[in-house]
Amino acid sequence: MHTMTYADTPHLTLVTASNEMPLLSLPPVEPIQFLQAIISTLDPHHAFTMLNHFLMNVIHHTGWEYYWTHVNSIPTAATLRLSGGKTDRHSLEYTLVFNDREMGVLKLMRGRRFTEAEQTHIEALIGLAAPALHNALQFHELNAQLERDVLTELGNRRALMTQGQAWLADCERQQRPASMLALDLDKFKLINDQYGHPTGDRVLIAVAQVLRQVTRAADLCVRMGGDEFVILLPGADIIQAMECAERLRHALTALVLTTPEGQTLNISASIGLATYRPGYTLQQLYEKADAALYAAKHAGYNQVLVGSRSAAAHHHHTLVQ
CATH class of the missing domain: 3.30.450.40 (GAF domain)
Known part of the structure; x- marks a missing residue:
């Protein structure tokens, strides 16, 4: 060389x-x-x-x-x-x-x-x-x-906007599948309220580490804010995305975290899944995944649901804030 x-x-x-x-x-x-x-x-x-x-x-x-x-x-x-x-x-x-x-x-x-x-x-x-x-x-x-989230060192919302647009364009051009996972920690506010934000931050850092371990190097893991995360999976169809989501869900429930006082924290997450269709914008894919996430939370937490087009049509969360 x-x-x-x-x-x-x-x-x-x-x-x-x-x-x-x-x-x-x-x-x-x-x-x-x-x-x-x-x-x-x-x-x-x-x-x-x-x-x-x-x-x-x-x-x-x-x-x-x-x-x-x-x-x-x-x-x-x-x-x-x-x-x-x-x-x-x-x-x-x-x-x-x-x-x-x-x-x-x-x-x-x-x-x-x-x-x-x-x-x-x-x-x-x-x-x-x-x-x-x-x-x-x-x-x-x-x-x-x-494009970095300072706490978790994952990407942030800006990273999803810039990199996500380019990655979806690549999938469209190469006729490859793509999927998105929207993940929200269950009852995270109770952890912050009961044990304080330093403990909550430790949980978020541990969750980010799980995301890095479970996903592929080609995937984009983003902390949107608070306890909401998004994972963009280029090249993954609905079956592969569901397998990834379930691995994430099980890995999070297996996390062993304790408070400074020695109390065990139970971590779980609700996950919404959406698959890319030709012509979808990044915003549309996010709306579909986010609608599925909220459906999973309302259905009882700690589960994965696949988004539907009708549910996304009534969901108005945006990537730009």
Whole structure:
């Protein structure tokens, strides 16, 4: 694996094409045009897509992958995975570094080996793009912090609005199923009233941990506020979503929590389930799941119910508050 630092990048290979240089046979890249394309956005996906567009004109690779994990990010946004094209036989990996800060790993793939001249050209382009990529990643990290619930470190309502819209659009485009769970702790107010908010906060943190353990890495777990949680399950049909909901319900009832005075707390949750249909908005999916949640609570708590379109039509809770 190569480690790329901005300071060590041979920028002159971009603007010089003398006969003595090994890059003579490679198409030239206009630095100004290249930089304008990279810095035109603070969206990491667009920035890396533009970088690979210019690289592809030079080295004709067939696919690329990018992976970044930042330790200070929230679990739902800690990992940034981007990709384009298709995987292939030969690959190069570059660890991107800017001002001594790692910015993830970029992998380039194609069917034949990369020459030394091509590798030099790749390094030059990556180095030139490094400041813009760094800015895009910082912006992504800032948004991740804004989409974090401080207490539980799950996503918050804003995360559901931004990420949820994109994930549903992906499911629609790929014709994949998707489901949503709306979860509410049963009689949580009594815990707060009887034992105080610090104990209630401990319960919420423990519930968030259960959500992370039971759901998949691809799922989005969100604390909407208070003791209400939402889980978006991309790729999950109604059967898979019901199985996930039941695992959550059983895991919560199995929680062993005590107050500072040693009293045992009994935790349970009511869960509403809704499945995505083509043309649904995120708001419609949420209304359907939320209506099923309230039906589950009125039916006696600690159970999972599937939402109906008619029930959702009379339910007016909104995602935007």
